[in-house]
Amino acid sequence: MSLSPVQTPHWRHVYRALLRESSYLPDPIARQYMSSHVRESYRGYQPRVIPNSYRGPNGQFYLERRARKLLSILSRANDGYLKPLERVLMLSYGRIGRRRHVLARPFFVSNSAADKLPFRFILPPTCPPSWEPIPSLAALLKSQMENRQLSSIDATPAIHEIPQPKKSIWDGYVSKRKVQKATEKWYDIVIKSFLPPIPDQEWNTLHGLAVGKEPWSLPKRRKRLDANDTRSALDAEFLVFGPQKDHTFEAYARGRPHKITRKLITPMWDRILLATPRMTQDPETKSWIVRWGKPAKKPPIFPALDPELAINSSLFAGVDSTTGALLTPKTTPRRKTMVPAS
Incomplete structure (x- = not known):
């Protein structure tokens, strides 16, 4: 057996x-x-x-x-x-997903150790009572709210201050329950929209890849085994169902594959760099300074024209260099009207 x-x-x-x-x-x-x-x-x-x-x-x-x-x-x-x-x-890079919560945990949970990081519920799911952001988190939220370049990655808009609940029409009294609800709503928005900074080493690598200073190459892939189809063309399936369709465009209905090159992936690095901040603390004022990444400036498509060459160029002949008015306006000849013979 x-x-x-x-x-x-x-x-x-x-x-x-x-x-x-x-x-x-x-x-x-x-x-x-x-x-x-x-x-x-x-x-x-x-x-x-x-x-x-x-x-x-x-x-x-x-x-x-x-x-x-x-x-x-x-x-x-x-x-x-x-x-x-x-x-x-x-x-x-921690712009979405689990790593974004891991990077944001020190801003919400004080004295959080990396070895005791829970796998689920990294951030407190419920708002603590009388919650207020720490100074570093408040500075980052304010800078993120003022950053207009985050629209390229469809980021959730950040709110720097707590939205004030509506006051009553009688004496302007606001209950504690309304204030707590507004704080909980603000806490949820902050967690969904917060973009934490990444370590300096990773930021330098990302900046070098986006600018072009970091060397880059694709990893070598193992060759796939060739699928040798030794079936006969006159098998039972062919005789019953007939010839099968060849390759169609059904697989490309939601996009198509590309050959990954540095030119293809650089715009993605640029968008991620725009959404990745760096934070430093001023030793004198103890205030936090937030700087967002910027991609390398690309040269203009059309070169700038020298003004002295432009004056002597035949392209601008007959045009005043200061006002731009025509020196010799064009005159169009009038069309002759034919009088019919009586």
Whole structure:
């Protein structure tokens, strides 16, 4: 009696595929973050099974679906689809997703240690009583509200001050419940719109990639095995259903793949750089200074024309150099009217 071979769990195939696709990403920060994110995601739900939770049988279905969704995003990003590629970069640099909450945790939770960071509910889901932002958070929110360049990444507008609830028409009294509700609403808006700074080393890498000073190259991918189709053209499927359709454009209905080059990915780095701040504290006034990233200035498409050459150029002949009026206005000859013979 022969024993059946041990089958590899299906989740292990997804795990290996996620790590493989993470190593092929075109951004160095994205490769490092996505690899660690995949490992932490699998280890975060590894302990004992708890009924009616993500670690239970019912929750495993949603975890597997989330893993396959991430695998689809990573594979399409490596194939050159623009929207998945930009989403992976936004996730890696903490502009959206879990890492944005991880970077924002020191602004909301004081004395938060990195080793005791929870996997879920990184930020307090409920507003603490009489909550007020710390000075660094208030300075960053004010600077973010004044930054007009965040419209390019569809960021949620930030609100610097708490919206005041409406006063009553009798004596202008505002109940404590209304004030607490307004504070909770403001707290939720701040959490959704807050763009925290990233470490200086990552910011320098991002700036170097956007400007062109940082060396960049695509990682080498393993060659896929050739699928040798040895089936006969006159098999049973062909005889019953006839010839099958060739490649169609159905796969490109929501975008098409591109060859990833530096020219293709630089605009994405520019948009992320515009939404990534740097914070420094003035040692004298103890105030916080916020600076937002700016991409490199591109040269103009048309070169500037020398004014002295423009005067002597035949292109501007007959035009006054100061007023721009025509020196010799053109005269159009009048059309002769023909009188019919009587």
